[in-house]
Amino acid sequence: MTAIFINGQSVETGDHTTVLQVALANGFHIPHFCWHPELSVVGNCRVCVVEHEGRGVGIACNMPISDGMRVLTDSEPVRAQRKAMLQFILLNHPVDCGICDKAGECSLQDYHYEYNGETAISGDAKLHSTKFFPLSERIILDNERCILCSRCVRFTREISKSNVLGLENRGDSMLVRPAEGRSLDDDPYSDNVIDICPVGALLSRSFLYQARVWYLEPTPSVCPGCARGCTVQFWHRKAEWRLSGLDERHNTRVHRVTALENPRVNGPWICNKGRDLPELLDRPRATQALQKGAPVSLMQAIETARGLLDQAGKRVALVSSWGSNEELRAFRNSLGDYFTSFVKPDHLPLEGEVVEDDLLIRADKNPNTRAAQDLFGTAAAEIPDDTELVLVWGEGVDFGTLPRGVKILFLGSWLLPENGHADVFIPISIQTERRGHYTNFEGVVSPFEACQPHRDGVIDAETLFPLLSAPGGSASGGGAA
Amino acid sequence: MKKVIDRRRKYWNEPTLGWWERFYLFEVLRGFSITGGVFLRNMKRWITGGKGALTAYYPEEIRADYAAHNRGKHVLTQRPDGRPQCIACNLCATVCPARVIEIEAGFDPDDPAHPKYPKRFEIDYSRCIFCGFCVEVCPEDAIRMVRQVPGLPVPDRDHGMWLGREELLTWQPARDPAKPYPPKEGPK
Ligand code: SF4
Ligand code: SF4
Ligand code: SF4
Ligand code: SF4
Ligand code: FES
Numbered sequence: 001m002t003a004i005f006i007n008g009q010s011v012e013t014g015d016h017t018t019v020l021q022v023a024l025a026n027g028f029h030i031p032h033f034c035w036h037p038e039l040s041v042v043g044n045c046r047v048c049v050v051e052h053e054g055r056g057v058g059i060a061c062n063m064p065i066s067d068g069m070r071v072l073t074d075s076e077p078v079r080a081q082r083k084a085m086l087q088f089i090l091l092n093h094p095v096d097c098g099i100c101d102k103a104g105e106c107s108l109q110d111y112h113y114e115y116n117g118e119t120a121i122s123g124d125a126k127l128h129s130t131k132f133f134p135l136s137e138r139i140i141l142d143n144e145r146c147i148l149c150s151r152c153v154r155f156t157r158e159i160s161k162s163n164v165l166g167l168e169n170r171g172d173s174m175l176v177r178p179a180e181g182r183s184l185d186d187d188p189y190s191d192n193v194i195d196i197c198p199v200g201a202l203l204s205r206s207f208l209y210q211a212r213v214w215y216l217e218p219t220p221s222v223c224p225g226c227a228r229g230c231t232v233q234f235w236h237r238k239a240e241w242r243l244s245g246l247d248e249r250h251n252t253r254v255h256r257v258t259a260l261e262n263p264r265v266n267g268p269w270i271c272n273k274g275r276d277l278p279e280l281l282d283r284p285r286a287t288q289a290l291q292k293g294a295p296v297s298l299m300q301a302i303e304t305a306r307g308l309l310d311q312a313g314k315r316v317a318l319v320s321s322w323g324s325n326e327e328l329r330a331f332r333n334s335l336g337d338y339f340t341s342f343v344k345p346d347h348l349p350l351e352g353e354v355v356e357d358d359l360l361i362r363a364d365k366n367p368n369t370r371a372a373q374d375l376f377g378t379a380a381a382e383i384p385d386d387t388e389l390v391l392v393w394g395e396g397v398d399f400g401t402l403p404r405g406v407k408i409l410f411l412g413s414w415l416l417p418e419n420g421h422a423d424v425f426i427p428i429s430i431q432t433e434r435r436g437h438y439t440n441f442e443g444v445v446s447p448f449e450a451c452q453p454h455r456d457g458v459i460d461a462e463t464l465f466p467l468l469s470a471p472g473g474s475a476s477g478g479g480a481a
Numbered sequence: 482m483k484k485v486i487d488r489r490r491k492y493w494n495e496p497t498l499g500w501w502e503r504f505y506l507f508e509v510l511r512g513f514s515i516t517g518g519v520f521l522r523n524m525k526r527w528i529t530g531g532k533g534a535l536t537a538y539y540p541e542e543i544r545a546d547y548a549a550h551n552r553g554k555h556v557l558t559q560r561p562d563g564r565p566q567c568i569a570c571n572l573c574a575t576v577c578p579a580r581v582i583e584i585e586a587g588f589d590p591d592d593p594a595h596p597k598y599p600k601r602f603e604i605d606y607s608r609c610i611f612c613g614f615c616v617e618v619c620p621e622d623a624i625r626m627v628r629q630v631p632g633l634p635v636p637d638r639d640h641g642m643w644l645g646r647e648e649l650l651t652w653q654p655a656r657d658p659a660k661p662y663p664p665k666e667g668p669k
Contacts, residue, residue: 098568098570098572098620098621099568099569099570099596099597131593131596132590132593132596208588209569209586209587209588209597210586212570212571212575214575215571240580241580243583244583244605245583245603245605245641245643246583246585246601246603247585250585
C-alpha cells in the first residue's frame with residue numbers, strides 16, 4: 001500500500017496514479033481546468049500546480065505518485081504560480097459573466113475568487129474573437145470565453161468517438177473548430193461538452209438566457225428515452241424564486257436536463273435525447289376524462305370503467321412500458337386477475353434517431369420494459385377477435401389494429417385524437433408529477449422524484465388501479481354493494 | 482307609563498348657539514366664503530403656474546417637499562441607439578430584498594456586443610420597499626430611481642401595481658451627466 005504526504009498529512013493512494021487523483025479522493029481541493037476524470041491527461045491549463053518538496057513545483061494532474069513523496073498544495077510558490085496562471089488565462093477572456101449562462105457554476109469564476117482575486121495586471125487591449133460560432137443546431141461556441149483546455153475536443157475523440165472537434169491555429173489565435181467535413185450535429189452525445197466545458201464557451205441554444213443558474217435547482221430523475229435509464233437531473237425554478245408577473249410556465253417548466261453521475265448506469269454522460277426531454281414533457285396534456293368523446297367527471301369515468309370491467313367477458317390489457325415499478329405492481333395486484341396482460345412498447349425509434357450504439361443508447365425506447373416483462377411476460381400482444389374489452393395504458397397503440405367493436409378503456413397523459421375514440425378515457429399523471437422507480441435493461445433500479453405540480457383532473461395510475469378493481473362502486477364513495 | 486329614553490349622545494362640547502347662529506343663513510354664507518376663498522386662491526395659483534397650491538396634483542405633480550434624491554420610481558436608461566442599457570444580468574432581481582423584479586431575457590445575435598437584453602422587465606410596487614439596492618448593484622447604470630413617484634392609480638383593480646418595460650423606458654431627460662441623452666436614434 002502506497003502512502004504519500006499531502007500538506008504534511010499521510011494519505012493512502014488506493015488505485016490512483018497521480019497526485020491530483022489522490023488529493024481529490026481525500027478531500028484536498030486542487031484547482032483544475034483541463035483534467036477530467038473520464039478523459040486523458042493533457043496538462044495544458046497548468047492551474048493544478050503543487051509543490052513536490054525538494055523537487056519544485058509541477059502539475060498535479062500529471063505528477064505520478066511515489067511512495068512517501070511529500071506534496072504541498074498551498075505553499076507560497078504554488079500560490080504565486082496559480083495566480084500568475086489565472087492572470088494568463090484571463091488575458092483575453094472577456095469576463096462577461098453578467099450575461100454568461102455558466103456564471104454561478106463556472107470553474108474560472110470560482111478559482112478567480114479563491115486563488116486570484118486581483119484585477120488584470122496586463123495593460124494590453126484584449127484580443128477579440130468569434131462571439132457566436134454555430135457549432136451545431138444545438139450548440140453555440142463563444143471563442144472569446146474559451147480557455148482552450150481541450151476537454152470538448154477530447155470528449156469527441158475519446159468518449160463519443162465522433163472526432164468532430166479539433167483545435168486550429170496556434171497561440172492567441174487558437175480556436176476550437178469542427179474538423180473538416182464533420183459536424184457536431186452528427187454526434188448524439190454532443191451536449192455533454194456543454195457540461196464539461198469549465199467555462200461558458202459552449203452554450204446550449206435551448207437553455208440560452210432562459211434563467212440564471214442560481215434561480216434553478218435539480219431534481220433527481222431517470223431519463224425515459226431508452227432502456228438504459230440514465231439518471232438525470234431536471235433543473236427547474238426554485239420555489240423561493242417563483243415569478244408572479246411573468247408567464248407561469250417559467251415556474252413549472254424543466255429548463256434543462258443534465259446527467260446525474262451514476263457509475264452503475266451512465267457514468268457522467270447522457271445522450272442528446274435526454275437533453276430534449278423538456279420538449280417531450282411540454283406536449284399538450286390531457287386533463288379531462290372522456291366518455292366516447294364527451295367530457296365527464298373523473299369519478300364518473302372511473303365508475304363507467306368499472307361497469308365495463310364487470311360486464312365484459314374476455315379482457316385484454318396492453319400494459320405501459322413507461323409505468324413505474326410501483327404502478328406496474330399496483331396493476332398486477334389490483335387488475336392482474338381481470339386481464340390477460342401484454343407489455344407493449346409505448347415509443348418506437350423515431351426516424352433519424354440513433355437506434356443503438358455501444359456507449360449508452362439502447363434500441364428499446366422505453367424506460368421500464370424490463371420491470372413490466374418481469375411481471376407480465378415477454379410475449380407480443382395477441383388480441384383474440386372475441387375480446388370484449390381492451391385496456392390501453394399509455395401511448396403507442398393504433399386503435400385501428402384492435403378487433404372491431406371491442407370496448408376500449410384508455411389511460412393516457414397527452415392530448416391525442418385517440419382519447420375521444422375510446423369508450424372511456426382517463427387522464428393519468430406523467431413522470432415529473434409523481435415519484436417512483438424504473439428498472440433498466442440490466443436490472444438496475446433508479447428512483448425519480450416529482451418536480452412539477454400535479455394537474456387538476458389527472459389521477460396517478462397507482463391510485464387508479466385499486467379504484468377500478470374495488471368491489472361494488474366504491475369509486476363513487478357509495479360503499480353499498 | 483313607558484319611560485322614553487333619549488338615546489342621543491351627549492357631547493362634551495355640545496354647541497351653545499346664540500340667536501345669530503340659530504338664524505342659520507348668515508353662518509352658512511360665512512362658511513361658503515371660507516371654502517370658496519381657498520378654492521379661488523388654489524385655482525388662481527394653478528392657472529398661473531401651479532406652484533404653492535395647498536393640494537398637489539397626484540401623481541402628475543411632484544410634492545414640493547420631496548428631497549432632490551428621493552427614491553421614487555425606477556427608470557431604465559438607454560444606449561445612444563435608444564435600446565435599453567440593461568443586459569438582463571438579473572443582479573438587481575437577485576439582490577432585491579423584496580424579490581419584486583422579474584426579467585425575461587432575449588437573445589439578439591445581431592449585436593454581439595450586447596447579445597442579451599430584457600424582453601420583459603417588471604417591477605411590483607405593491608412589494609417594493611424603495612431601498613435602492615437594485616440601482617446600487619447594477620453593473621451597467623441601467624436602472625435608476627428618479628424623484629417622481631410611480632403613477633400607480635389605475636381605473637381597474639385587476640391591473641396590480643406592476644410597472645413594465647415600456648413604461649420604465651419612457652424616461653427621456655434633456656441631458657444626463659453619465660450618458661449621451663437624448664438617444665441619437667430615438668427611443669426603441
Ligand atoms: S470550448 Fe470549453 S471545453 Fe472546449 S476547449 Fe474551450 S474551454 Fe475547453
Ligand atoms: S441513452 Fe437512453 S436513457 Fe440515456 S439519455 Fe439517452 S435516451 Fe435517455
Ligand atoms: S428599490 Fe429595493 S425593493 Fe424596490 S425593486 Fe429596487 S431592490 Fe427591490
Ligand atoms: S442589474 Fe442592471 S443590467 Fe442587470 S438586469 Fe438589473 S437593470 Fe439590467
Ligand atoms: S488540470 Fe493539470 S494542467 Fe490542467
